[in-house]
Each structure stands twice: as structure tokens, then as C-alpha cells.
Amino acid sequence: MKNKFITAVIAAGFVASAGMAFAETIKVGYITTLSGGAGIIGKQMKNAVELAMEHKGGKLGGMDAEVIFVDDQRKPDVTKQLANKLLKSEKVDVIGGIIWSNLLMAIHKQVTRADTLLISSNAGPSPVAGSNCHKNFFSMSWQNDQTPEAMGAYMNTAGVKSVYAMAPNYQAGKDMIEGFKRFYDGEVVGEVYTKLGQTDFQAELSALRAAKPPATFIFQPGGMGINFVKQWKQAGMDDVSKLYTVFSVDGISLPALKETALGTISTQTWSPDLDNAINKRFVADYKSKFGGYPSFYAAQAYDTILAIDHAVAKSGSKDTAKMREVLAAGGIPTTRGSLKMNTNHFPIQNFYLREAVKDSDGVVTSKIIDTVFEDHGDAYAQDCKF
């Protein structure tokens, strides 16, 4: 009798714990820049994450989910503290987000060694793709060098014989020009490093006018891109040289540049007009909810949530090792279609040539005009041994 009672209690306990397991919650810490000049980027990413959660009915892979947003203020020390807080006191299962490469470098070791998945929505510095890679890190964006590599390759096929390259004087600026030169076969006649955060490029444009290169390649992200392209057009530089850009003319700068940007070309892994069901739903709902086109940052943030959803749904668990196995296998449904994963956990994906055009409502956006690379992997994967 007594034994039966104990068995019943234990059985009840099992049922209860099974019920508990069913009501498990997956916690996601999302780190992005919500204040300061780059706050607009973080805001778009937060919008996209919230939209993804709404599309998934507030659950990830069928599991109750909670997303905690934190503001890194674009400072590595703040980011480190935030990651620590998310890991130790919030006990999150996954950390996502991160716009800036230097911030990612600051927390990469800390998060991956705590046996927590770290999924980058944007930053892709070369060390974490190569020799310092870690099995718990995944990229939902690209490796930094790849986008300028695509531009270099396109300019070869376009028959551009020589180019003048310009980027801000910091690590990512140098990486971008390195990546560009890796694929570009023509002659780089000038390599100019501008001040980070520079607002007036008139002096550089004067020098460019004197040098008269047939083509100019630029990487000027954020506000610098707005200023550069605006001043380029104002100075009538289109008559002197043809402009090729990466990360300078996008969903962040287009609303400020409007018609000025028309005709500017860039390379990117994503575009609002990418033709697949997930992307169409994302762009349409984002536009109606937030009143404007999403940028690639927003798309990658949306994809980060889709990746977590996919990992939980397929593994049926929020266990790091099990989710990692699912993500590493690739085939992640995203706004860029089914995403393949490289051996270093960076996507293998297409790179498109985009042009700034007006849509049917007269809003300036970007449109794919060509595919430069199909299933392009990065140059560092071979150095990555987990």
C-alpha cells in the first residue's frame, strides 16, 4: 500500500516535471546599439526582432520565449559588462545581436566559453572566422571581407581597369580594402584613409577630381555614407568617376539621401526585393508596422531570431550542443532563402549587385540587378579548427 503510494507520488512527480519541461522558457539576450548616433541601426534591429517574435506567436520553436534587449552604447567595456550580466544573472540561453566588430571581439571568448550560443546579427571580423573561431559562435550576416570581395569581382567583369579606394582609417576600413583587393585584378591607383566620423569630404573630392580615376570604391558606413554620397553628387563627381560602394548606401542612409542616391550601386547579401516568401512577408510587415523600408541590419536581426526558432524546433530543446548541431547543419530558413553554413559557422551565400532605385510609391530603395557570387564562402574558413 505504502509502496503503491510512493510510486504514485513519483509518477505524479514525473508528470509534473514533464509538464514543467513543456513549459520551459528560452531566454535570448539581444545586444545592440540603441543610443547615440548609431541608435537608428539598433532601433531597426530591435523592430525586426520584435516583428520576428510576433510572426512566431511569441514562441521560439514552439517553446515559450523571452527576449531581453540591452544597449551596448557602442562601447566595448559596456558590452562586456552586459554580456556578463546576461550570462550570470539573467542566465540566457543564447546571445544575439552585435553590430560592431570591435564589440564582438570584446565578448566572443567570454560568451562562447560559457557554453552559450553567440549569434552575430552583423559583425564578422576575420579572427573569429579563422584561427580564433569557436563552435558556439554563429554568424547570421557575413564575414567582413566578403562584401567588398564581391564588389572587386563585379568590377573585373565590368572591365574597370583602375580604381581609387577610400575608407575610414580604422580596422574595418582596412579589412574592406583588403577584401576588395583580394578579388579586384585592376590597378588600385589611390588608397585614401579618411578620418573616422568625418563629415566633410570636400578636400578628398578635390584630390579625386585632380586624379581623375575612372572608378572610385568606397566604404563609408552610417552618417559618413550620407555625407560622402551627398557631397559626391553636389560636386558633380559622376562626370569625373563612377562610384562603387559597400555598406554606404543602405536602408539607413537612403531615407536621408533620397533621390540623391539614385543610380548608386553596391554589393550586399540581402535586398528588400529578394524574391522568397519569408522576405516578402518580412519587408511588407516591417513597412506597414514601422513606416519605412528595413535595412540589411534589420533583415539580419530578423534572421537571427529565425535561426534560434529553427534550432529549437528541430532539436526540440534549448540545449546548447543540440541547437549547435542543428545550426551547423545549415538549411536555416531566412530572408535570404535557405542558408547554408560553412565549417566555421559563417553562412555560404549569394552576393548581389544592387542599385538605388525608386519604388512604385516613389520611395528610394535598393533593387538587385545582378548576382556576383553564388554560394560564396569566406577566405578564413580553412584556418578554423574547432
Add this chain to the structure above:
Amino acid sequence: MTSTLLLEQIFNGLQAGITLFLIAAGLTLILGIMDFVFLAHGSQVMIGAYAAAAITIATNNFYFGILAAIPITFVCGYLLEWLIIRHLYGRDHMDQVLATFGLILFFNEAIRIGFGPAALFTNFPSSLSGFIEILPDTPYPVYRILIILVGLLCALGIHLFVSRTRVGAMVRAGASNPEMTAALGINVKILFRFIFAAGATFAGLAGMMIGPLTSVEPGMGEPLLILSLVVIIIGGIGSVRGAFIAAILIGLVDTVGRVMLPMLFKTFMSVSTADTAGPALASMSVYILMAVVLVFKPTGLFPPKGA
């Protein structure tokens, strides 16, 4: 080719310098007369740029935007002094730094709440988008020449006002010795309130003019503030003439150095070394200039008499 490029760069330097002067003119008097450390002067640039941009967008008229923004920035400066700044004169410099730094944060957030974090788009009218040949085959944008002219006119106006009028004499007296000026029965506080508002207006004018060239966004004034502090230190705190000469000097050194230094370095070192060393030295050049000036003239090039 190189000489026409140099001439073009000198024009670029002049334009940058003139813009800096408009910002530094008010700041040098604020520091000089009231011995007040005012860090939020960059916010005045932003307020001017936003006022002009918002009105230009609403009315679709660039000139109307500028004309309406000038009184707005004056009133903003006047109210700021009356509401907040005048209560801080008696405090020490550290308190003033903290309070005006807080004002920077306040203005940036207020703008972000009011206009959103994205940059506002403005462009100058197509009638100003042409080019003038400053030399055969060296076109220079009309709009930038206009900035230089407006800036020079302002400089001339400020110079005549300070050196030829009775109020200007009070300003100069206030800059050299505020206590003695007050003892002579001049209401330095009222005088200063108007100087403060006028300084805000000139800084705002700089913002209005550069708005169509650069992006009008929260925090746009801060990088300019740092350079204008360098300007007033080189020029001598409290001296408008010093601020003018120093601003032009800084504009030229910064602009010409940025482009010419890497080119110069390439003549005697490898391209990759020059690409690294050139921009590095160019970004230090204005601070090196400041350090050199301070070694030989610790109070700046043109300190007000008696200071």
C-alpha cells in the same frame, strides 16, 4: 595640376575655417568675458541646422528656412542663458563642465525625441548648385563660395561691431577685465546675455549653412566643438580677431594636411607606410599646431590686452 589642386584645397580650408570661426566667435567671448566653460556650444550648431532644415522641408524654401532659423537660434540662446547658464556663473569650472555637458546630452535626446534618430535630408536650391571656375579648368561649387562670403561678411560685421561701437568697447572691456568693467557701471550680465544669444546665432548660422552639405543629425555639433575649442586656445581666449586667424589657420592645416601629407610622404617612403603615417599625422596636425603655439605663446596668439 598640383598647383590648381593646392588652390582648390586652400579654398576648402578657407570654407572649413570660416565655419569654425562662426562657432568659435561666440565661444571665445563666453569663455573670455564670463570665464564660463560652455561645452554645449555644439548644440547651438545642431539647433540652427535642425531649425533651418525643418522649416526648409516644411515650406520647401531654403532661403525662408535660413531667415526663420536665425531668430529662432537667437531666442534659444537667450532663453538658455536666462533659464540655466546665469545660475552657473558663480560656480567653479568643474561644475560648469558637468552642467553644460549635461546640456549636450539633453539637447541631443530632445532632438532625437522630436525629430527621430535618423538624419534629416536637406539640399540647397538648384540655383546654388553650380560651379565657378576659380582658375581655368578648376571648378569650385558656388554654395561653398557662398559660405566663405557669408562667413567673411559676418567676420567683418563682428569686427566692426567690437572695434567701432560703444557696445563693442564694453565687450572688449569685459573681456579684459570683467570686474573693473562692472565697477564702472556697465551691466555685464545683460551685456553678456546678448553676447551669448548672438554667439548662439552665429554658431546656429554655421549649422544652417553646413546642413545641406552634411547630415543633419543628433550630436552633429560635437566634433566641431572640439575643433573650435582648439581655435580659441590658439587665438587667445576672449579675442575675436585671434579666433578668426586661428580658425582659418586650423581650417587650412586640417584640410590641406589631410590631402597633402599622404601625397608628400609618398615621395620619400613606401606607399603602404605613407598610407598609414599620412592620415595619422594629418589627424594630429591641428593638435600639434596647438601645442607648438602654446609653447611659444601660452596665452594664445592674440590674447586680449590686460588678460
